[in-house]
Amino acid sequence: MTLMRWAPWQELESMNRQLNHLFDDGRFDDGSTSVASERPSQWAPSVDIRETGDALLVQAELPGIDKKDVKVEVREGVLTVSGERHYKKDVKEENVHRIERAYGSFTRSFSLPRNINGDKIEAHMKDGVLEVRLPKRESAKPKAVEIH
Numbered sequence: 001m002t003l004m005r006w007a008p009w010q011e012l013e014s015m016n017r018q019l020n021h022l023f024d025d026g027r028f029d030d031g032s033t034s035v036a037s038e039r040p041s042q043w044a045p046s047v048d049i050r051e052t053g054d055a056l057l058v059q060a061e062l063p064g065i066d067k068k069d070v071k072v073e074v075r076e077g078v079l080t081v082s083g084e085r086h087y088k089k090d091v092k093e094e095n096v097h098r099i100e101r102a103y104g105s106f107t108r109s110f111s112l113p114r115n116i117n118g119d120k121i122e123a124h125m126k127d128g129v130l131e132v133r134l135p136k137r138e139s140a141k142p143k144a145v146e147i148h
Contacts, residue, residue, distance in 0.1 A: 014044055043102035047081075049110070053142050056116065056134040060108065063128035064101070072123045072132055077114070081130065082107040115139070 050057045060081055062070060070083035087103040115136050122133045 017042060017044065042104060043085075043106050044108055045081075045106055047108055047110075054136055056112070056136070058110065058132040058134065060130040060132075061128065062125070062130050065128070067125040067130075070125065070130060072130070074112070074116075074118055074121055074134075077112050077116075078109050079112055079132065079134070080107065080109045081132070 046061045048057075048059045050059075058079065058081075062083070062085075065083060065085050069086070070081065073080045073082075082105070084105045085101075085103050112134065116134045117137045120135045124131050124133075
């Protein structure tokens with residue numbers, strides 16, 4: 001199993017964004033008011049990372065986001081998933097009672113272990129879940145050793 005470095009500052013930033021969203025009063029910088037979620041903001045999707053014998057699997061919850069609005073990149077040992085959830089303005093504001101989902105752009109980045117084969121990375125999106133499969137190099141896969 002690969003050890004992942006704990007990033008306490010990243011967790012604090014995420015908590016700060018969530019608190020800012022919770023206490024957002026819907027006011028723009030110019031003093032006008034509107035539905036809070038219409039304003040572009042940063043948010044972070046929930047992500048699970050699992051390891052199998054031959055790959056790392058990264059799953060990100062992206063409900064309501066079209067795959068054309070999501071970008072997956074691997075550069076210099078860092079996996080970055082970014083994109084945007086667009087606010088649908090066709091709903092009349094007088095009918096809106098509550099908006100709790102986050103809208104706007106997001107970015108999540110993860111340091112990858114050196115044993116990942118960058119040429120064979122695959123990404124699929126189904127039912128609002130993005131799955132990125134990061135296969136291990138052959139030398140990193142577990143091998144049974146015969147006892148003589």
